[in-house]
Ligand SMILES: [Zn+2]
Ligand SMILES: [Zn+2]
Ligand SMILES: [Zn+2]
């Protein structure tokens with residue numbers, strides 16, 4: 704009888720005072736609160752959490768090339784030849800640039816013009832002082848510019864700088 708009564712009143716939102724069956728049927732409500740630590744902040748997406756990034760000024764090499772244009776040749780690497788005036792050829796000294804010389808023909812007793820053998824009739828000779836009117840600039844050795852490697856002043860030669868986004872914190 705006690706069980707039947709309890710089963711009846713178990714449908715009601717009442718506790719059965721006569722027995723403890725109903726009480727057992729109501730499971731104790733346990734609220735489990737897990738204490739989770741807050742998620743760590745994501746690492747800095749600029750430096751990946753390292754706090755340092757490669758120096759953009761020197762591309763991480765730690766040194767930079769300073770290129771200076773040669774002022775003597777203005778970067779061309781060559782200078783016009785003073786001997787031939789930049790033409791690359793000089794006037795033939797034998798014929799004076801005419802290409803022909805006057806020879807006395809003994810048999811005919813007349814002066815005849817013959818082709819100058821020194822310049823083969825061209826009147827000019829290649830300037831022996833230059834290459835096609837230009838000489839290599841002695842100041843820069845023909846390179847036209849001076850390349851100087853100096854230590855990068857942004858990263859002081861290390862190639863790395865503090866991350867500008869996280870200021871080195873990594874987060
Ligand atoms: Zn960073
Ligand atoms: Zn030069
Ligand atoms: Zn010359």
Ligand SMILES: [Zn+2]
Pocket residue numbers: 795796797798799800801802803819820821822823824825826827
């Ligand atoms: Zn000649």
Ligand SMILES: [Zn+2]
Pocket residue numbers: 758759760761762763764765766855856857858859860861862863
């Ligand atoms: Zn640098």
